[in-house]
Amino acid sequence: MQQFHPSNTRGMIEMRCYQLKQWFYVKRPKGIVDREHYELRESDFSPQLSKNEVLIKSEYISVDPYMRIQQAATHSWEPPHPLNTVQGAAVVAKVLESNNSNFQPGDWVTGYTGWQTHAIVHGNEIQTLDPEQADVKTALGILGMPGRTAWFGLMEAGKPKPGETVLVSGAAGAVGSLVTQFAIKAGCRVVAIAGSEEKCEWLKTLGVVEALNYKAFSSAPQLQTKLLELGGIDVYFDNVGGMVSDAALTSLNLRARVVVCGQISQYNGGLDTPEMSPRFLHQLLYKRASVHGILARDFTHRMAEMIEHVAPWVKAGEIQFRTTEVNGFEYLPDTLAGLFEGQNIGKAIVRVV
């Protein structure tokens, strides 16, 4: 996507020199992904921009659970992430130099240039952000991939109807917290599941009818009992899988829709060697329920449609977009590892300092 030209013209006054930092993915994790699976490489470069190219410097870099799926040994929606390549990621960046009339130095942009401080991209690979319209970080969250996933996953696969009960797992996460708020706006009763009391307290302020800390339940049947007491589930938006899903899939109401958006509890090993779980397909038969796997990329071409619905809510302050920001490019792998321990509330972002 981008190339770094060796500084064979170093010393010429018109060329600036930058210090590039990159996190390379170098070792396939078997269980937990961590710093040992990455390598930080530093180099100097002096960019030579071709026609329409832009040099950007990342200010905010995204850290997302899907990265660990790509590190599984097996084919997911694409082959396993090749070793010795820069970790892919969405970024919010500033234009440093431009050979493209659409971009001026100082402009805010977003693109998919990965875990590196700088990148040279063709103008087609980035989109301009207007900080007057919304905090630029929203491009990594509510007005970016997580927002698109939440919006289309809930509205198109979940098909929520007013008065229905929507269960959201990972409800305090980047996608889950948006699904929670979109479902409330759709007139639904939301039961939110998260992994700490702090997360549950926040979720209650968003207007959920119940916020459940799954760690307070010792088994799926115990959580199932609670879900049935709450009237059962019409839409289950699943970011987590595992025990929470075992409970949810046995608590479905007639014609329930299950949206499988993520399975974060399974990413550290369970994708290659699946955990065992109770069979539940007969439950779908009883309830004439359906389960739908969704992926954000399927809705990329409909980004404008999502933004049309959601941006006015963001501007009006009607939706909370919360971030967990980590300061320091060097903490990218740690921030990724932290996702699987539930360390983030809302969207996890690394600020490049």
Add this chain to the structure above:
Amino acid sequence: MQQFHPSNTRGMIEMRCYQLKQWFYVKRPKGIVDREHYELRESDFSPQLSKNEVLIKSEYISVDPYMRIQQAATHSWEPPHPLNTVQGAAVVAKVLESNNSNFQPGDWVTGYTGWQTHAIVHGNEIQTLDPEQADVKTALGILGMPGRTAWFGLMEAGKPKPGETVLVSGAAGAVGSLVTQFAIKAGCRVVAIAGSEEKCEWLKTLGVVEALNYKAFSSAPQLQTKLLELGGIDVYFDNVGGMVSDAALTSLNLRARVVVCGQISQYNGGLDTPEMSPRFLHQLLYKRASVHGILARDFTHRMAEMIEHVAPWVKAGEIQFRTTEVNGFEYLPDTLAGLFEGQNIGKAIVRVV
């Protein structure tokens, strides 16, 4: 639904007397259902028909896997089948006496009067069958509940497109053999799975691209390998569950549709105490696949629509409707037990002799 009037007028010349046989469901099975869970009761009765009522004598009685679901201890689509009641079932019957101008003695009819030789029903509870149009037994199979299940399950939930690969489990059964043929008519490549060489030989004559005896595969991964070699699965019509589903759910193509119609491998105990199986929801994510639970009763009101499509094929001999007939009312429980051992090819029917 029907009542048997005690023969308090016995001896009057205008009253006929009949010997009624009924199979009562008397004991809840824990594992395999068998004769011990039923009791045969015999009695004499002399019918007194009220206005619009009809006395029918069953000639063919249906035996279906769903009966075992209703015997599970847990709520399925309805509460567990109450003990000490006649086993419900569809029948093909002849009218013996009629107090309803729409029915004459000798007419063939179908209704849902259960495992008993006679029944008094209101005319609204039965439908006339025309033996000139189709073998009356088709009312228990291709032009009855199994046909409706196969047709709407495949066409509406499965949405097969020409050239797609449709995997059918339980493909030699009442529903599976129809799904197989409907899918071929829809222009699909059908991979059929059954439990004996004899069944596979028959399925090959129907035009499937491959007929697999699941008993020849020692594990789900071995069957998965075969399914992937065959190009993966676009539509999986599942009557069986268990190991076959473990293989199928890991062999899905992009945007595959899974139709959960039955889970017969799980009925003898697995509904109350689910078996353990490998988690697969992440596979749905990768493939953006969907799983749909269906139930025949949801399409009852669209019976005419199914018959409009299928009856011409039946009349033209373009679809094979095969039955496994057992002679003798006394063998109803044994025939039900046999379903779970795969003893039937096509629709299992007991002929009342």
